[in-house]
Amino acid sequence: MKTHIITIGDEILIGSTLNTNAAFIGEKLTEKDFNVFKTSVVGDDEEVILNEFKEVYNDNDIILVTGGLGPTHDDITRKCVTKFFNTQLKLNEEILNDVKERVKKRGLELTTLVEGQALVPEIATPIRNRRGTAPGIWIEKDNKVFIAMPGVPHEMSAMIEDFVIPKLVEKFGNQNENKITIHLLTTGIPEVSLYQKLGDLNELLSGAKMAFLPSQFGVKMRLTVTGKNKEEAQNKLSEIEQLIRSRVGRYIYGKDNESIEQVVGRLLKDRCLTLATAESCTGGLISSRITNVGGSSAYFERGFVTYSNGAKVEELNIDEDLIEQYGAVSIEVARYMAEGARKVSGTDIGLAVTGIMGPTGATEDKPVGLVYIGISDEKVCTAKKFNFGDDDRLLNKDRTSQAALEMLRRNLLGIPYDE
């Protein structure tokens, strides 16, 4: 089943919006082993869109389109679909009811503009939209499936999960039953060091495929194994995974879509431990990531964003002279912040960061990217120095939060942070 995703929208071409839609659809299709062969992005231009439809339709079995289905004048996808399939628009009563209900619920006015959303190409099955007014379009023709969805990410994603993926699986079945892909997620080690620690890859993989995907959060290793059937593939995969773990296991914090905040959340919950954070340079990013996990109130007690020195003194009971003596960005202050967070909150663990995120704020002996991460529990109160050495503030915040969560993970598992 050759599958192609077309994203429509000038905003994607000119880079003012990230193409999260193609990524989301690609991920969901891959989970069911549909093979995404290619994706493309074109602008909001009728001729260009029709050309793209023609080219892609001939070459593929499943075509998914997002964007341009809204109520405003710049939404021309429905018109293009209608032209391409040489069909016409027809009012769909079920969709009209959906639209009316949604408008009522949000307390808006039912205008002709909004009502027009219930017009659906005659040969299509409409896809209901539980997060907006524009329905999606599902067309089966020439043994192909052509799907168009709105470009608003959360409207599209609900359609993909509720309708599109189940219906594709029903129609075509799971694809490539004999292939399995997993991601092993590492952090705190550069790509080339990881590669070298793994040793001879040909020997290690014995035919499996592996890719290294570095980012500011660490290096993902993508491993794809093919067997005569799913079971054989699974067995081969388990063997290789075990080998990899024996060589670089300490750096692997999770698997597939797991985030490190989920991993430490589970560890804290399982051990009935509670956590408080004290953040200076990350400004709340660490606590925000921790509380991205549903149910985190079971272990996350509170966080202090002690941006000013006064806040460090007043909230965390750090001695003013100590800050004066060592500077707010120092290993001593990181330790006291972690301890202060723990003691003030009465939690089992305190995690703290202080650093210089840039682009300004550096001094002669304290460069941008310098960070100290402290951790305090019943037994130890320690801190570690990092130097992320980049001039990009947001990248440094991401790296700092990731390193802090990894330090917490290793603390919980008793893995030393240094080699």
Added chain:
Amino acid sequence: MKTHIITIGDEILIGSTLNTNAAFIGEKLTEKDFNVFKTSVVGDDEEVILNEFKEVYNDNDIILVTGGLGPTHDDITRKCVTKFFNTQLKLNEEILNDVKERVKKRGLELTTLVEGQALVPEIATPIRNRRGTAPGIWIEKDNKVFIAMPGVPHEMSAMIEDFVIPKLVEKFGNQNENKITIHLLTTGIPEVSLYQKLGDLNELLSGAKMAFLPSQFGVKMRLTVTGKNKEEAQNKLSEIEQLIRSRVGRYIYGKDNESIEQVVGRLLKDRCLTLATAESCTGGLISSRITNVGGSSAYFERGFVTYSNGAKVEELNIDEDLIEQYGAVSIEVARYMAEGARKVSGTDIGLAVTGIMGPTGATEDKPVGLVYIGISDEKVCTAKKFNFGDDDRLLNKDRTSQAALEMLRRNLLGIPYDE
């Protein structure tokens, strides 16, 4: 100049990595008025890559490729480029020096693997890499320019800014000097209401182009004006922008790449006001966004992530009985949190949120998506109820943080939040 961007990498196709590279390149090209006609993504497969090169090369004047230039086995782009242009690899001494210096600086070993990065296709000009070891490739042939760069975003972005864009402008000049695009950024109003408040678009725009780009952060309006020359375009644009502002100005918080945290940061700084936050459901996201702005320590004093009720009582001095009586998610608690944050920190303004982010935690009369945002200053202490009505935790966090920052903006500007 027809321009096409090809992104190479299975990780993009299967959605495990977002295509930030194509967005970045698209943005930088658009700034210089190069017209990005189409972008595409293909996997790490030699045959597929060569086919894509062929198809795209014929149809375009400028071709930009990212991905697959690294040192590991899964990087095959350089090989494909060499084949496609029927050339061969040759050691480049300048690049070899760069590679050696970089390896030395990072304290790594100079392996054959790393040294091999200095091999460059003979007909190409190498593009130096100041953030990594893999050089880029610049080829001019058949009146076309073909450019290949590494997929690691910060390596690619440095090449684009240092070398690629300046050289393209030098070669082709700025394109379409007579066209200007701006984005007006709104929040707190649905797309359809904004559209209606603008009135007759044909009359308003008189030939200019406008697009509406909704997301959880609000609706961007993209406005493109063409004139006989840049000056005429600028004059037309100013006129239209003024008309738009007269109709929906209160909802417009910023322009182009401005974030709302930059806007409120500037307002706070200009007025010498200080801010403290108290967050429950957003877990630190608001303070993290505020401190994403360089220099925010001038106005951001501290933040409280009072996740537990105990933290609300102890850190913000809220009466325990009050939480008992109204519940932690209530308009009363939001008000007292804002006031507590302000008084405890001694700042001019306190901003607070409490709500239910989901997917669990709802009660019969308090659904997921219910949020109260409180704000306290010298004169007022008020809170407002929001219902984001979605079951997605991260979306609800984004929306809540955006609404809180917008409430702060309107407070600073004296714009009432309600209609």
